[in-house]
Amino acid sequence: MKALQNKLTCTTTPWLPVGNPATRYLINEIVVAEETDLAFDGSRQSHFEMYLDAMRECGANTEPISAFLENVTATQNIFVSIKQSDLHPNVKAFLDFTFRVIEEGKPHQIAAAFTFGREDLIPKMFTEILKNFQSNFPEIKLDKLVYYFERHIELDADEHGPMAMQMIDELCDNETKWKEVKEISIMALEKRIGLWNAIEEQILTNVELV
Numbered sequence: 001m002k003a004l005q006n007k008l009t010c011t012t013t014p015w016l017p018v019g020n021p022a023t024r025y026l027i028n029e030i031v032v033a034e035e036t037d038l039a040f041d042g043s044r045q046s047h048f049e050m051y052l053d054a055m056r057e058c059g060a061n062t063e064p065i066s067a068f069l070e071n072v073t074a075t076q077n078i079f080v081s082i083k084q085s086d087l088h089p090n091v092k093a094f095l096d097f098t099f100r101v102i103e104e105g106k107p108h109q110i111a112a113a114f115t116f117g118r119e120d121l122i123p124k125m126f127t128e129i130l131k132n133f134q135s136n137f138p139e140i141k142l143d144k145l146v147y148y149f150e151r152h153i154e155l156d157a158d159e160h161g162p163m164a165m166q167m168i169d170e171l172c173d174n175e176t177k178w179k180e181v182k183e184i185s186i187m188a189l190e191k192r193i194g195l196w197n198a199i200e201e202q203i204l205t206n207v208e209l210v
Contacts, residue, residue, distance in 0.1 A: 003102040003110050004167075005031055023170045026163045033155055040147045047152070054144035090198035094191045101184060108171040112181040115164040117188025123157035126150075 005011060005027050010018045018024070039045040039053070055062050072081045082095050101113045126149040133149075134142055172178045 001027070001031055001034055001114060003105075004107060004114065007105070007107050007110070020170055023167055026167045026170075030160050030163055033160070037151065037155075040144045047148070050144070050148050050151075054142075054148045057144045058140050058142055088198040088202060090194035094195040097187065097191045101188075106180070108168065108177045109180055109184045111164065111168050111171055112184040113188040115161075115168055116185035117192050119156050119161050119164045121192065123153045123161065126153050 008019050009024045009027055010016050033047075035046045036044045037047060037050070039050050045053070052062055052065065068081065068085055068087075071084060072078055075081050075084070078099050079096065082092050082099075085092065087095075098113065101109055130146065130149050130153075134146060168181060172181055
């Protein structure tokens with residue numbers, strides 16, 4: 001999303017009207033919610049911060065996330081940090097693909113990976129996760145995590161998803177771009193499946209260890 005904001009809106013001074021106003025609106029609306037949404041307690045937080053709070057509340061270890069971000073700051077190179085990490089190969093592949101698309105710099109391809117590899121999937125994915133979620137883990141405090149899921153379902157289904165689809169329509173003004181959108185979308189979904197498989201593998205491994 002930030003890559004699209006940098007490429008399709010003006011993020012420098014002096015400000016100048018860049019590109020299509022409708023596209024600028026769509027991007028900025030999504031960014032506002034992603035970076036400063038209403039948190040569980042009514043304060044303003046990014047969705048990332050909300051996720052970390054939810055993890056801490058339910059007792060999950062957030063140290064690996066913090067360590068990875070510290071490494072990104074130290075190296076100033078996301079690809080180096082991905083390579084140096086001890087993440088599952090599928091997770092590395094997902095992250096590497098994401099930032100390669102950003103580095104390539106074609107807005108319609110970035111929008112495709114963002115829309116079909118993320119925004120379009122979230123509502124159904126989180127809805128499935130929430131089915132019997134709290135009742136399966138009655139001993140764990142999950143209020144913030146449930147709120148995080150519900151907030152994404154609400155925003156992505158009703159607002160962000162349709163906005164992202166409209167953004168792709170605005171960006172794809174020829175058949176070549178539509179073809180590239182399809183190709184990137186398929187790749188994004190394949191990498192997403194690999195990510196999910198890695199998560200499932202690690203969950204099952206942890207369960208067996210317990």
